[in-house]
Amino acid sequence: MKYLHHVWDHLRKDLRLEWRSRDSINGMLFFSLLVVVVFGLAFDPTSYPTMARQISGGILWVALLFASITALNQSWTREQRNNVLEAQRMAPSPASALFLGKALANMLFVLAVEAVLAPIFIVFFNLHALGNVWLLAVILPLGTWALVVNGTFFAALGLRARNRELLLPLLLLPISLPALLAMVQATTGVLTADLDPIQINTWIKQLLGYDIIFTTVCILLFETVLNAE
């Protein structure tokens, strides 16, 4: 219970900071909106509805991936001002509580972006999903968590490196590829109704397995990364 209390404290602090500045949400939102517009211009989806359905799952996730990278790079920089991170290293709460709080906060930010982005996406790409749309309510959170949990971890890992902004995508993209594959396939399967439900289920299960494995690895190793001297 005490552990959850620590997580909640960290989460609340991050939410309050974001509420006062609104830097990452605004940045992510505008960035992903731009990606949607750029791809919309490049592919002309309204003239080719079938093709739009086939590519929009991939475009949605690529937009979210790039947008979350821009925000994740910033998320630990806040803690570095006034040596807040040093204070947290000395605090009696476990390091993984700090990580979980931060990852949950980032997850909420990306979900907020998704909530705004999804309707815009449907309008601009003239989307009309053919499959079971409710499955997206499972796929979106699982996929977002897969991106955010590793992203938060690797942003902390690159914190004291040279070229921090470049290092995060270099590490995060290869690690996220299996998750990206699963979520794009599942989303495309729902939008086009080409995949049968069993296959979509398999992709969702793989995504869940990825989430479980990497959340565990992150929680176990975060203390090492935070205290890497």
Next chain:
Amino acid sequence: MEQRTPTLRSVAWLWFGISIAVLAVGFRQAIFLVPTDAAQGNVGRIFYYHVPIAMLSLIFPYINFVASLFYLYWRHREPLKALAADALALSTAEVTVVYSSICLLTGMLWGRATWGIWWTWDPRLTSMLLLWLLYVSYLMLRRFSSTGQTHTLAAVLSVFAAVDVPIVYMSIRWWRTQHPAPVFGGGPDSGIDPSMLPAFYWNLAGWTVWGICIVLFRFALERRRQLAEQEAALQAIEASLEIPQ
């Protein structure tokens, strides 16, 4: 250290000579002695290079993973042993990149000859490419992070990368792929004609011995660099002590 070096050096040269010799025998076996493959012709001979190297490029990551775990365990307890583990992790990661690059390249040549395409996004090929990308990013992290934290951060990343290795291994068993099904230990149809076995085993042995040779050479080089660094740090401390207060 001073007395051991000449013996070690001759052992290293002997090892190098053996690996060249075994590779030469393997080359003769694979290129001149094995009968030409009935279905693929001479192109099939790439098998003797592609498969052993692919097998080894899944083994070196495990050494890297285990060495990284030892590094993390010894980091505070026995820092000098931890440095040795880190040197081993670095050398195996570099050899992994070399071997998986050769695996991908020979696979592409073979694919072009038999499938008619250089590349296809099939699970085995994709996961192998992923393995290559992960270890390139591992080496990239080692260059980017400033000294002092590099070892710990790289060891942590190695744990993440190691998760992919069993996926590559199992990919042709889990999914129906364009890549051929497992040749060894894969089921009733697996295994190869006995006439092909000597060439395969000579090449497997040759590339294993050669790989170990490079790993040890790189390990020794990294150890020397670490010792030189420690020496320089010690001298800097001593010099700072001599400044009159």
